[in-house]
Amino acid sequence: MEYRPKEIIGHGSFGIIRKVVAKDGTVNVRKEISYKSMNQKERAQLISEFRILKSLVHPNIVRYLHHEHDVTNQEVHLYMEYCGGGDLSGVIRNLRDKDEFYPEYKVWNVLTQLCLALYTCHNNKAPPALAASILAPSSDAIESPHSFVLHRDIKPENIFLDSSNNYVNVKLGDFGLAKMLDLEHPLATTYVGTPFYMSPEILTDQPSTPASDIWSLGCVMYELCSRYPPFQAKTHLQLANKVREAKFKPLPSIYSATLARTIEACLRIDPNQRPTAATLLRLDIIKICRKEIELKEREMELQKKFLLLREREEELDGVYEKLQSELHGVIEEEVERRLQERQKSINPPPLARKLMNQKLR
Numbered sequence: 231m232e233y234r235p236k237e238i239i240g241h242g243s244f245g246i247i248r249k250v251v252a253k254d255g256t257v258n259v260r261k262e263i264s265y266k267s268m269n270q271k272e273r274a275q276l277i278s279e280f281r282i283l284k285s286l287v288h289p290n291i292v293r294y295l296h297h298e299h300d301v302t303n304q305e306v307h308l309y310m311e312y313c314g315g316g317d318l319s320g321v322i323r324n325l326r327d328k329d330e331f332y333p334e335y336k337v338w339n340v341l342t343q344l345c346l347a348l349y350t351c352h353n354n355k356a357p358p359a360l361a362a363s364i365l366a367p368s369s370d371a372i373e374s375p376h377s378f379v380l381h382r383d384i385k386p387e388n389i390f391l392d393s394s395n396n397y398v399n400v401k402l403g404d405f406g407l408a409k410m411l412d413l414e415h416p417l418a419t420t421y422v423g424t425p426f427y428m429s430p431e432i433l434t435d436q437p438s439t440p441a442s443d444i445w446s447l448g449c450v451m452y453e454l455c456s457r458y459p460p461f462q463a464k465t466h467l468q469l470a471n472k473v474r475e476a477k478f479k480p481l482p483s484i485y486s487a488t489l490a491r492t493i494e495a496c497l498r499i500d501p502n503q504r505p506t507a508a509t510l511l512r513l514d515i516i517k518i519c520r521k522e523i524e525l526k527e528r529e530m531e532l533q534k535k536f537l538l539l540r541e542r543e544e545e546l547d548g549v550y551e552k553l554q555s556e557l558h559g560v561i562e563e564e565v566e567r568r569l570q571e572r573q574k575s576i577n578p579p580p581l582a583r584k585l586m587n588q589k590l591r
Contacts, residue, residue: 233260233309245305249312258295261308276306282405283308284381288356289527290347292390292403298461311343316392318454322386326457336398341451341492341510343400344389346552349449349507351379351402352440357511360520381405381440384446385427386453425469426459430499433470441501448496448504455481455489460497472498488515 233250236257240247244547245263252258267271278491295309318340325332347356381388381402429445432438452460459479463469476499481490492513498504510516 233258234336241587250309257312257314259310259312263282263306263308264304264308266304270298279405282310282441285354286346286379287349287352287404289348290401292342292401301374305407310403313390313392313403315398315400316339316387317387317391318400318450319386320451321391321458331457331484332454332483334489335450337454337485337489338515338519340389340400340454340522341447342516342523344384344402345507345510345516346520347400348381348443349511351381352443352507356380358507359518360524362423378440379405380440382438384443384450386450389450390560396561406434425466426461428473428501430474431478431501433473436507439501440506441504443502444496444504444506448493450479452497453495455493492566 233252236249236251238246238248239259248260248262250260263276265276267534268276280294280297283416287293292313293311295311297309298307299305300307321332347355365557383404384402388402390401390403392399392401392509404546427446427449429438456479461469461472463472475496478497481493492510493503495503511520
């Protein structure tokens with residue numbers, strides 16, 4: 231597929247991120263990744279990212295489209311969906327600049343969508359559908375996946391927004407540090423991520439697990455509420471000590487105790503004591519948010535269908551007007567032809583009159 235390149239919207243360690251426009255007018259994103267200076271390990275990680283992106287298909291995960299290999303320039307072009315609402319770091323920065331707080335119902339909305347994305351990563355399948363009654367007890371039985379994905383770099387900059395009709399669709403993206411694991415090797419030992427959002431086990435050189443992503447999720451949600459990360463320090467050592475102690479200021483008083491407890495649970499020092507994405511999705515308030523999201527998505531789908539029907543109606547109106555105009559033209563021509571014939575029969579030309587007179591004699 232051919233794309234028309236637009237402006238550069240970001241830079242990475244190995245290339246640039248550019249907006250592109252497809253022939254049908256769809257706006258996408260192209261990551262132009264140069265592997266000239268990559269070592270073998272980095273190239274292997276690049277291939278791993280493609281494999282991971284292909285496996286993750288969910289409305290709350292930035293969608294992978296395809297990739298192209300430019301052998302001449304030693305580049306790989308990775309095409310992804312474009313999220314026009316920016317990222318969560320921009321939202322937090324705007325709140326801080328305006329000295330405002332994010333409304334709690336929006337916080338739960340963001341948390342719900344991120345839980346849906348993480349469930350897909352950690353269980354290698356889409357979350358189960360909601361029960362007919364959203365307040366009905368959920369089944370605790372969760373089948374262990376054969377493989378799963380750790381994101382390992384959840385932070386506001388990697389959470390993208392796609393706004394339409396006052397509805398914010400949250401999408402987890404940038405899986406450049408993600409790792410796909412199987413049950414035989416369920417722990418990731420590579421030290422990666424962003425320090426402000428690293429879990430205690432990562433900072434103490436222990437393997438990362440899905441619980442490490444949940445810690446990062448808790449850090450992001452805390453920052454969305456308080457506008458600052460839960461753990462701040464001037465040096466890496468000071469930051470590591472604060473994270474290992476897991477001591478942070480309470481959320482601003484405008485937020486409910488339920489939200490505070492949920493975020494605190496994600497920030498427990500012991501990874502085994504943190505909730506899983508599946509556990510979070512079983513919270514009544516998150517099930518309610520899921521139902522609201524589903525209803526909003528249905529409403530938007532109906533709006534799309536309505537717009538398509540209206541466009542089709544306008545097309546049919548245009549066809550009808552054209553046919554009506556052509557029919558009027560045909561009728562007018564036929565009327566004119568018959569009038570002319572009638573006129574000829576009443577007032578025949580001189581030669582015809584002469585012949586008629588001769589026959590009468």
